[in-house]
Amino acid sequence: MIEVRKKAIMFFLLAIFTFGICLPTSSYSSAPKLKTYIVYDSPNRFADSFPLVNALIEHLGHFDLACQPMALQEWKPGALQDAELIVYAGLSDVTLPQGLLQEMAHARRVIWFEKNIEQMAAYLHWQDFKLEGVFNGWSFINYKRDVFIDDWINVVIAQPGQNAQVFATVKDIVASKPLAWQRDNVYYCGLLEVHPKYMITLSGLLHQFIPNQNHNHSHSHKALLRIEDVSPLVNSEAVGAVIATITKYNIPFSIGVIPVGVTKDDRYIFLHERPNLLKVLKEAQDNGASIIMHGYTHQNKYSPKTGEGYEFWNARDDKPMENDDAFTSERIEAGIEELVRCGLTPVAFEPPHYAMSEAGYKVLSRYFNIFSGQIQISDKSDRLSLSLPYVTTSTYLNGMMVIPENMGYYDGKTFLVDHMLQSSEQILEIQDGFACFFYHGYLPPDKLPSIIEGLQKQGYEFYDLRQLPILVHSPKIKIIGRDGQLRVEVDAKLQSSWGSNPVDDNMFKKIGSVHITLLLLILGIFVVIIIRLRANANKHYE
Known part of the structure; x- marks a missing residue:
């Protein structure tokens, strides 16, 4: 009995010790x-x-x-x-x-x-x-x-x-x-x-x-790669080719996803209606990609083309949207629901063209705690924006963590690979420097290797956003994450209203076309065997 008690005590102490070393040390060691x-x-x-x-x-x-x-x-x-x-x-x-x-x-x-x-x-x-x-x-x-x-x-x-x-x-x-x-x-x-x-x-x-009282500044440098403007209107094969190129390097990356595309004739195309694209995105997420919600439709009535238009800013008059609070909250909630319905878990938000009013930021901070991109820091014009060289906790964004974008993007015209790598080289001289660029998902991926390899040669390590403390909160959905682990909670009524998952539907069609016949054949053979066994049993008792 004494031996059992000893073992129990030892197990208890071991559990306490294990739990203790797993706790973040910053919770105890960081100064106010x-x-x-x-x-x-x-x-x-x-x-x-x-x-x-x-x-x-x-x-x-x-x-x-x-x-x-x-x-x-x-x-x-x-x-x-x-x-x-x-x-x-x-x-x-x-x-x-x-x-x-x-x-x-x-x-x-x-x-x-x-x-x-x-x-x-x-x-x-x-x-x-x-x-x-x-x-x-x-x-x-x-x-x-x-x-x-x-x-x-x-x-x-x-x-x-x-x-x-x-x-x-x-x-x-x-x-x-x-x-x-x-x-x-x-x-x-x-x-x-x-x-x-x-x-x-x-x-x-x-x-x-500024005194570094917590000794938390580092001379190492991180980089973030973001695939941009992936909407239901883009070609799934093009997006797949970009993702395949990145996957060869075995690095974490992120994807800016637009949940809904609006066509020229004003039809709304939802992501769950595009099973091929959704399959590509789900596989990328399963293999380490972080999903960033890049607006809801990436357009509005003043600039109506999805992927090119503004959404949370009146670009025609260069001013905030009317009914800004309601407009912003409705679209953010709808976007989160569409992504989660599709089995995609958003961990951060990026406004189209980084354009959003101060009131819009306050609304946004109620739903997301991580922001990706540059900051528009005035309601006077969307041109009044700020590019940061490191991760910050933003006062203007009501406490959101800002993951900066400061390298630009490749377009083959104004923005070239050499210019992007010059920017990252400059950031390399900054303590805690964090470099970020984006690459459009519809472009040929041929320039990506030179950018990725260039950053690696400069000494950058690609960063996984899912390692951050993540909180995404809407009335019917809650996403909590830390150290790469994500938990999604969905209101039961909302989930039942979605019906079956579109990916599952697509997979069922594939199974039906190839494997259902085989399954029925096996079932038929099984039934025949049962019938014969019963017949033999009846003969045995006659």
């Missing part, structure tokens, strides 16, 4: 996010509609920060007393309150961009500090290496004094001046620019300026 305020005097530069502060906040979403934006006019005494990090964007010449400067001086760390730094220097009594002014005409930014800079770009030049450490400079043919430096608790950069051309500088400095 830094309480961070982003203070700004203007959301954009004078006479420029690009929301530069919004773009900066999206970059900050890559780090372990609890971000709270605060317009300068919203500040009140004591508002920043609990700040662990303050980020100030100085896009206008303004006079800062002494109380604000005092709270900044007592913060653990301040990151300061561009203007008004002389006021902070005066408050901190930096006697040898000198503001030289705002200048353009520079040739290079030197941060780890020389990067060309457009000569019209304005840079704030401030000499920080002897007790500073300089991280980056700007140069012309005559002089070199400090661009980024640190003195006391202030980390300064005289240029705030989010254009991909300056991605290396901004991203590198943010990694240098």
Whole structure:
């Protein structure tokens, strides 16, 4: 009895130990996010509609920060007393309150961009500090290496004094001046620019300026391949050829699926009505592909062609759709249902042409927690978008995780393979850099090998989206995933309304044409054998 108890105790302890090592260590070891305020005097530069502060906040979403934006006019005494990090964007010449400067001086760390730094220097009594002014005409930014800079770009030049450490400079043919430096608790950069051309500088400095308290930044680099615009209107053999080419490399990939296609005569073609295409997609999913919901029809009344049109944006007038909330939610719910009906499990969402209003993003975040693509960061125009160099948690998208697209795509005209690989090579210089490109499913796959092999030679590892924590939630469907395991829960009434699975129907037709006859023959033989056995038994008892 004692031996049995010992074995039971040992088994219990072993189970506890096994369960313990299987738990994510980050649940226990990660430090809380830094309480961070982003203070700004203007959301954009004078006479420029690009929301530069919004773009900066999206970059900050890559780090372990609890971000709270605060317009300068919203500040009140004591508002920043609990700040662990303050980020100030100085896009206008303004006079800062002494109380604000005092709270900044007592913060653990301040990151300061561009203007008004002389006021902070005066408050901190930096006697040898000198503001030289705002200048353009520079040739290079030197941060780890020389990067060309457009000569019209304005840079704030401030000499920080002897007790500073300089991280980056700007140069012309005559002089070199400090661009980024640190003195006391202030980390300064005289240029705030989010254009991909300056991605290396901004991203590198943010990694240098922001404490990595969880030690979770990596020098490894991931890549995502996305097959694009796969709708019920595309040729299933073309899509199959693209998938077959990728499969040869034994890498994970994703497919942007449009659940419904709208024809020129305004007929709706559902994915479950295309068994051949569905078979190709199901096999790809079974072999490791992640399904991304790429809109519902990838069109609307203002741009009506599926695969080319906008869906969640009025492209004709360059503004949000009317009744935006209802329009967005109806299409997202219908799209999730159609995909799950077909046996496809969406793990992320990608708006057609990356165009969606801020209200649309809020609706979207109720259904998906992962977003694939670039971010439209203003309702003023769909051209105001942001391409990121790494994965972020988006403030603008209400907390969604953003998997960026930053390499473009191949079209044989403007966008070429060499240009795509140049982009990925630039991202390779960024810590945690994440590269992503897409390739249309209806194109010949002949250019794919050079892109895949090019990324592998650069040192990228292709990423499986299903490894992420996944939550897709609609009123009648719930999808939960982590570490490659997905669970789908469907409302019983909804599932019964679908009838049989279209793939199963198609398979039954194949079985009926080849194997049903054989099955009936075997059944007939079995019946004959039973009859003869019974006849023999009757003779035995006569």
